[in-house]
Amino acid sequence: MGVALFATSSPRSVPMSEAFDSNESVETEIQERRALRRVGGLSTELTDITEVEYRQVRLERVVLVGVWTSGSAEQAARSLAELARLAETAGSVVLEGFIQRRDKPDASTFIGSGKAVELRDMVVALGADTVICDGELSPGQLTSLEKVVQVKVVDRTWLILDIFSQHSRSREGKAQVSLAQMNYMLPRLRGWGDAMSRQSGGIGTRGPGETKIETDRRRIRSQISRLRRDLKQMAQSRETARAARRRSNTPSVAIVGYTNAGKSSLLNRLTKAGVLVQDELFATVDPTVRQARTPSGREITLSDTVGFVRHLPHQLVESFRSTLEEAAEADLLLHVVDGADEAPLEQITAVREVLAEVGADDITELIVVNKTDVADDVVLEDLRRELRHVVFVSARTGEGFDELMQDLERDLPTPEFEVEVTIGYEHSDLVAQVHREGEIELIEHGENGTLLRARVDEHLASRLREAAADSGQ
Numbered sequence: 001m002g003v004a005l006f007a008t009s010s011p012r013s014v015p016m017s018e019a020f021d022s023n024e025s026v027e028t029e030i031q032e033r034r035a036l037r038r039v040g041g042l043s044t045e046l047t048d049i050t051e052v053e054y055r056q057v058r059l060e061r062v063v064l065v066g067v068w069t070s071g072s073a074e075q076a077a078r079s080l081a082e083l084a085r086l087a088e089t090a091g092s093v094v095l096e097g098f099i100q101r102r103d104k105p106d107a108s109t110f111i112g113s114g115k116a117v118e119l120r121d122m123v124v125a126l127g128a129d130t131v132i133c134d135g136e137l138s139p140g141q142l143t144s145l146e147k148v149v150q151v152k153v154v155d156r157t158w159l160i161l162d163i164f165s166q167h168s169r170s171r172e173g174k175a176q177v178s179l180a181q182m183n184y185m186l187p188r189l190r191g192w193g194d195a196m197s198r199q200s201g202g203i204g205t206r207g208p209g210e211t212k213i214e215t216d217r218r219r220i221r222s223q224i225s226r227l228r229r230d231l232k233q234m235a236q237s238r239e240t241a242r243a244a245r246r247r248s249n250t251p252s253v254a255i256v257g258y259t260n261a262g263k264s265s266l267l268n269r270l271t272k273a274g275v276l277v278q279d280e281l282f283a284t285v286d287p288t289v290r291q292a293r294t295p296s297g298r299e300i301t302l303s304d305t306v307g308f309v310r311h312l313p314h315q316l317v318e319s320f321r322s323t324l325e326e327a328a329e330a331d332l333l334l335h336v337v338d339g340a341d342e343a344p345l346e347q348i349t350a351v352r353e354v355l356a357e358v359g360a361d362d363i364t365e366l367i368v369v370n371k372t373d374v375a376d377d378v379v380l381e382d383l384r385r386e387l388r389h390v391v392f393v394s395a396r397t398g399e400g401f402d403e404l405m406q407d408l409e410r411d412l413p414t415p416e417f418e419v420e421v422t423i424g425y426e427h428s429d430l431v432a433q434v435h436r437e438g439e440i441e442l443i444e445h446g447e448n449g450t451l452l453r454a455r456v457d458e459h460l461a462s463r464l465r466e467a468a469a470d471s472g473q
Contacts, residue, residue, distance in 0.1 A: 062087050063123055064097035066134030067105045078343060079310060083134045083156060086309075090163050095126045109145045110137055116148040123149055132159055136313070139188045157184060157313040164316065172234045176323065179227040180315035182220050189213050189220075231319075241289075242329060249437045249457050250291075251300045251412045254327040254363075256355065257336030258347040259307030262370040264288075265395035266336055267304045270405075287323050294409040299436040303330070308351045317357055328360040331413050335367045337383075339375035339392070344383060364411055366391065368404060373397050415439060417461040420453040421468040422446070430467055433460060 064083050068076035076099050084094045098119070106112040110133055111119065123131060130152045131145070137155040146153045154162075161184060164177045242252075255263045271290040288304045303326045317324070327333060335351060337344050348367070355361050367387055372380060373394040380392065391407050393400035415438050423430060431450055434440060438456035445451075456464065 060092045060130045061128045062092045062130040063128045066099045068099050068101050110141045120149045176319040180319040182224045183315045251331045253302050253332045254330035255304045255334045259309050261336045261338040262395045263336045269395050297435045308354045310350045324358040328358050333363050333365045337369045339369040340371040415455040415457050418455050419461050421464050422449045422451045423467040424449040427467040
C-alpha cells in the first residue's frame with residue numbers, strides 16, 4: 001500500500017548570520033517537526049453490505065499513530081502502512097494514520113502529553129474507539145495514553161499477537177500464542193475501580209486478602225507454567241520427528257520469509273501441499289512439513305515456517321522457538337522475498353534479524369524473489385545487482401521453478417562417501433534407497449546386477465559394499 005506524508009518537513013541547519021533574525025521561524029519549524037502528520041492512503045471502507053452485517057460486531061474503528069525516530073520519512077510511512085494492513089487483518093476499519101517526528105518516544109505517553117491531547121480530539125472527531133501505536137509500549141505508556149485519549153490503546157505487539165491467536169489452528173500453535181500473550185500481559189495488568197478492591201478475608205485467613213490484580217498475576221503465572229510444560233512435551237515430539245528424518249539422511253529445506261511473501265504458494269507449487277493461500281498478513285501461522293523430490297530423484301523435506309515481520313514480538317520468537325528450530329536445523333534455507341513490495345531489501349533485513357535470533361544465520365541461504373509476474377522491472381533489476389545467490393520466480397505462473405529446483409539441488413549437502421559397486425537384483429531395495437538418499441552419478445543394469453556409482457553416507461556405503469560382497473561382485 002503506497003502512502004505519502006502530508007505537511008512534512010525535514011530538519012535544516014540555520015546559518016549563524018541568520019540565527020538571531022530567525023528565532024521565530026526556527027521555533028515554528030520545531031513545532032512543525034513535533035506535530036502529528038497525517039499519513040494518506042490508510043483509510044479503508046467496506047463496501048460489501050453482507051460482510052458489514054456479518055462483521056459489524058467485531059469491527060473496531062481505529063486510528064493509527066507512529067513515532068518517527070530514525071530513517072527516512074518513506075520508511076516511517078511504510079511502517080505505518082504495514083500497521084494498517086495488520087489492523088485490517090485483525091478485523092478493524094482504519095480511519096486515519098498519523099506520524100510524529102521525535103528524537104525518541106515519550107517515556108510517559110509515547111507521543112508526548114500535548115500531542116496526546118491533540119490525538120484525543122482527533123479520536124473524538126473521527127468517532128474512533130481504538131488507538132493502535134506503531135511500537136511496543138511499556139505498561140506505564142499504555143496506562144497514561146489511555147487516560148488521555150479515553151479509548152482503548154493497543155500497541156503493535158498486542159495487535160500481532162491477536163492476529164496469531166485468530167489464525168492458529170493446531171494445538172501446538174494455540175499453546176505457543178497463548179504463552180506469548182500471557183508473557184505480554186503479565187507486566188501490563190492494570191486495575192481500575194472494582195478491579196482494585198480487596199477480596200474479603202474470613203475465618204482462617206485473618207487478613208485483607210489479595211488484591212484482584214495479585215490474584216490475576218498468580219493465575220497467569222500458573223497458566224504460563226502449564227503452557228511451558230505442554231510445549232516442552234510437544235517440542236520433544238517435534239524433535240523425535242526431526243531425529244527420524246536425520247536418521248533417514250533426508251535433507252531438510254526450510255522455507256522462510258516475510259509474511260505474505262508467498263511461502264505457502266511456493267510450498268504448494270513444489271509439493272501440492274494444499275496449504276491455505278490468502279492475500280493477508282500471517283494467513284498461515286502453523287508450520288507444515290511436506291516431502292518432495294529433486295530433479296535427480298533425491299528425496300527432501302520442505303517445511304513452511306511462520307512468516308516474519310518488522311519488529312516481530314520477542315514473546316512470539318520465544319514461544320515459537322521449537323517451531324523456528326525447523327529453520328535452525330535445516331540443511332538449506334529458501335528465503336522467499338516479495339518482489340512486488342516497495343522495499344524488498346528491508347524485508348530481507350527483518351527476516352535475517354529473526355534468523356540470527358534463533359541461531360539460523362549460518363545456514364546456507366538461497367534467496368527466492370517471488371511475484372515476478374507483478375513486480376516492477378526496475379525493482380527486479382536492483383535486486384539482481386544487490387543480491388547474490390538468488391533466483392526469480394512466480395509461484396502463480398510457475399515461471400522460474402525449473403531453475404529454482406536446479407539451484408536447490410546444487411545447494412543441498414553432498415554425501416561424503418563415493419562408492420562404485422555392482423549388486424544383485426535381490427538387493428533392489430538398496431538401489432531405491434540410493435535414489436532417495438544419495439546422489440547417483442552412474443547406474444547401469446547388466447546380467448549380473450546393477451552397477452552403481454554414487455555418493456552416499458557412511459552407513460549406506462557400508463550396506464552397499466556388504467550387498468556387493470554377498471552378490472559375489
